[in-house]
Amino acid sequence: MAADAAEGACPGCGVFSGRVHQRVRQSVKDIPVGGDLLELVVVKPRFLCAEGACPRRTFTQTTDQLPARARCTTRLREAVVAAVLDSGRATAEAANAHGLAWGTVNAAILGHTMVLPEVDKVPVRALGIDEHRFATAKWFKHPDTAVWCRVEPWMSTFVDADTGHVLGVVDGRSSRNVTAWLAGRSEAWLDRLEVVAIDPSATFRTAIRKVLPTVDISVDHFHLVKLGNQMLTEVRQRVVREVLGRRGRKQDAVWAHRMLLL
Structure with a gap:
């Protein structure tokens, strides 16, 4: 398969060019079809930059679904991110189910989670x-x-x-x-x-x-619970010293079951 666009913009200078230097074939993973893994063979043109002063002489065509140096489509990356973040699947399990390497899935998750939202729109x-x-x-x-x-x-x-x-x-x-x-x-x-x-x-x-x-x-509830647990622990320790005349030991029932109070 090949993209419909007959020209592309040079990533170095931004000038559009339609002069094809050569065509390259690239294998990329796509979302499964009918439960079977799908691999596409994409024919991508390598354009000659039309700007003579640009140090980058050639560049490969990119699309929204297939960015530069991508080994899988954008929709497949979105699918594995949703599988991990929304469905709670393990990274390794999601990678195996979609035929991807663990590092590829982990990089997609990090790229999604490390982007902060536009706060005023939330x-x-x-x-x-x-x-x-x-x-x-x-x-x-x-x-x-x-x-x-x-x-x-x-x-x-x-x-x-x-x-x-x-x-x-x-x-x-x-x-x-x-x-x-x-x-x-x-x-x-x-x-x-x-x-x-x-x-x-x-x-x-x-x-x-x-x-x-x-x-x-x-x-926040974390600090409230922490302060409450600290107070219960101090009271338990004080009562043990008053009743037994010493600190608690592991054979004491009040020490063995201390976690029931927390």
């Missing part, structure tokens, strides 16, 4: 804000003062609390960065917010109140 009722440490602390010597400085690799993540989808990521965990991200949203988007869930952080609360003075603020 209707959000409940916003979640949390901090994440994505690496260990780093030390560097300041070039002017020769003083060693510590860098904390923190980032603040914004998610749709109803769906769990990531809406944005900013560097650091300061009130200024969170305020700047919220201030960048449209007024209509901010008006739709009903509640913002955060950890017990005064920094996040200050940032939210600057931009959203009337929205409800709640503590």
Whole structure:
């Protein structure tokens, strides 16, 4: 099979050309038909660039379904992404079912999940804000003062609390960065917010109140459960010391069944 287009745009300079240098055959995987794997043989023209000053002399035709250097069609990539993300199938199982390598499917999933949405077009009722440490602390010597400085690799993540989808990521965990991200949203988007869930952080609360003075603020369920479990553990330990006069041991029933309280 071959594409209908008789010319293509050079990826180096953008000039269209219809001069064919040669035709190449490429085998690509496509979506299964009737349960059987399908492999297409595509005849692609290699064009000569019409721009004399362009350093790229030739280029191969591309289409929406068959981008440059692709080994499978776009619709097959979309099918395996949907199989993993929407149907909950394992990456290896989806790759085997569609006749693809694990790395190809994993790259398609990463390419889909790493793209953040256009936030102002996503209707959000409940916003979640949390901090994440994505690496260990780093030390560097300041070039002017020769003083060693510590860098904390923190980032603040914004998610749709109803769906769990990531809406944005900013560097650091300061009130200024969170305020700047919220201030960048449209007024209509901010008006739709009903509640913002955060950890017990005064920094996040200050940032939210600057931009959203009337929205409800709640503590996310993870930190609520964590604080509740910590309190139950402290009470259990205190009662054991008061009753037994010592700390709990593994043969004590209250210690052996401690997880029932959590």
